[in-house]
Amino acid sequence: MEALTENDLKRYNRQIIMPGFGEAGQRKLKNSKVFVAGAGGLGSPVSVYLAVAGIGHIKMVDHDVIELSNLNRQILHWDMNIGKKKAESAHEKLSKINPDIDIEAIYKTISADNVDELVGNADVIVDAMDNFPTRYILNDSAIKKKIPFVHGAIWGMEGRATTIIPGKTACLRCIFPEAPKPEVFPVFGAAPGLIGCLQVIEVIKYLSGIGNLLTNKLLIFDGLTSEISQMYLQRNANCKYCGHL
Amino acid sequence: MTFQVKIKLFATLREIAGKSEIKIQVEQNTTVMDVIQQLSGQFGNKFRDHIFDKNTKQINSYLLFLINGESVHAKENFKTELKPGDTLAILPPVGGG
Numbered sequence: 001m002e003a004l005t006e007n008d009l010k011r012y013n014r015q016i017i018m019p020g021f022g023e024a025g026q027r028k029l030k031n032s033k034v035f036v037a038g039a040g041g042l043g044s045p046v047s048v049y050l051a052v053a054g055i056g057h058i059k060m061v062d063h064d065v066i067e068l069s070n071l072n073r074q075i076l077h078w079d080m081n082i083g084k085k086k087a088e089s090a091h092e093k094l095s096k097i098n099p100d101i102d103i104e105a106i107y108k109t110i111s112a113d114n115v116d117e118l119v120g121n122a123d124v125i126v127d128a129m130d131n132f133p134t135r136y137i138l139n140d141s142a143i144k145k146k147i148p149f150v151h152g153a154i155w156g157m158e159g160r161a162t163t164i165i166p167g168k169t170a171c172l173r174c175i176f177p178e179a180p181k182p183e184v185f186p187v188f189g190a191a192p193g194l195i196g197c198l199q200v201i202e203v204i205k206y207l208s209g210i211g212n213l214l215t216n217k218l219l220i221f222d223g224l225t226s227e228i229s230q231m232y233l234q235r236n237a238n239c240k241y242c243g244h245l
Numbered sequence: 246m247t248f249q250v251k252i253k254l255f256a257t258l259r260e261i262a263g264k265s266e267i268k269i270q271v272e273q274n275t276t277v278m279d280v281i282q283q284l285s286g287q288f289g290n291k292f293r294d295h296i297f298d299k300n301t302k303q304i305n306s307y308l309l310f311l312i313n314g315e316s317v318h319a320k321e322n323f324k325t326e327l328k329p330g331d332t333l334a335i336l337p338p339v340g341g342g
Contacts, residue, residue: 042342130342155256155339176338178307185341192342218309220336222255225265231314231334 001031002056007100012054018210025208026054032207033057035119037110037138038128039086040064041187042152044076045196046128047090051098053204058094058101061118062086063109073189110134115141124203127151127172128196132179139164139172143242150202152195156186157223159195162214162233163202167245169215174236191223247272248329252284255336258295262288271327277310278323280333295337309336 004027009016012026034055036047039062050058064070064086066077074086081089091105110118110129115137119125125142127150129135135151142149142164149164151172164171198219205211217230237243252267259265262284269283281304285293298305310317311334317325327333 038342040342128342130340132338132340135340152342153339154341158256158339160339175309176307178305180307180338180340182340185339187341220255222265224259229314229334231309231311231336232316232319234316234319236318 001027003027004030008054011098011100015053020210021208025210028208029054029204030056032123033059033121034203034207035122035125036060036128037125037134038062038130039074039076039090039105040070040128040130041073041154041189041192042128042130042196042199043086043090044074045193046126046152046199047094048076048097049197049200050126050203051094051101051103053200054098054101055203055207056101058103059118059120059122060087060090060103060105061108061110062090062105063107073187073192075189075193110137112137112140116144119145119147122147124206125149126199126203127153128199130185131182132176135172136179140241142166143171143245146245148206150199150206152192152199154185154187154191154195157188157191159191159198159221159223161195161198161202161219161221162217163206165213165215166242170233170235171239171242173241174239175218175233177236188223191221194221250275250280250327250330251332252280253332253334255334256339257337258292258335261292261295273326275327276323277312277317277325277327277333280327281323281335296335307338309338310334311336 016026039060066081066084077089085107087105087107094103119141143166146166152161216233220229247270
């Protein structure tokens, strides 16, 4: 396991002093690999906060090019970047935010054929997608590889999040057996901002072993009423995808 | 004897109903399906079309129905009877990111 440097001890001091986390927790983050699927509304806060927290290896995959209509929420991309690949823009910003970590950003469409190779030996998969079909592909790869999968999704001022531990918790297909119809969804940037941050907190807790994970619970943030609630989830014993685990 | 239950709607269902929360008076032995039918009558065809599959006439399987935070699938599904003070939440999955 790679040790912390003098620079690491200074950079991450304010989280190292967190009770229960300490240098041991930081070392775990430094030696972890997180796969972030998507560099958009969720992918922006997710990757920024994973980077500043000192996750040693971040691998992002995105197949889009930056458009003006992305800029109300995708804070990793700026006006001057319109027309650029999001993967490139993400790599450029994240490398500057934290030059001490390894960032890989790939311009590619995640498909059932390439997902296992792309995910590789990641410790966690973060769902920062904007559609259900790709989420299912990621869910299936997470089950196959038995890698935790941190789900997040938003609509308008609403957001949802849950942490899926294959074999132990309900998987995305247990929760939502069928995909909703694709739509151009309304969104205020602060909604993925909030949900993306929750996802990062889940990743940090999982990797460092502190706290309790958002497992078998769906957190629902309702921005219009300022309510946050948690709904209990149960595994579907007959789930075609995770029932065998 | 009647009692009150609370219905919470999210995302597109909230948009169609124009309300995030509805309180209704129900009679004893009222089931989740009874409430769904009542809401469909109250909020019209658009609401109904979001709840029921147009072809099979069955409730869309992607919708989450939770009573006090627990899925109705863990109970008696849509035959589950509501109790005084229950909150029934109906959540369409959201896919945005």
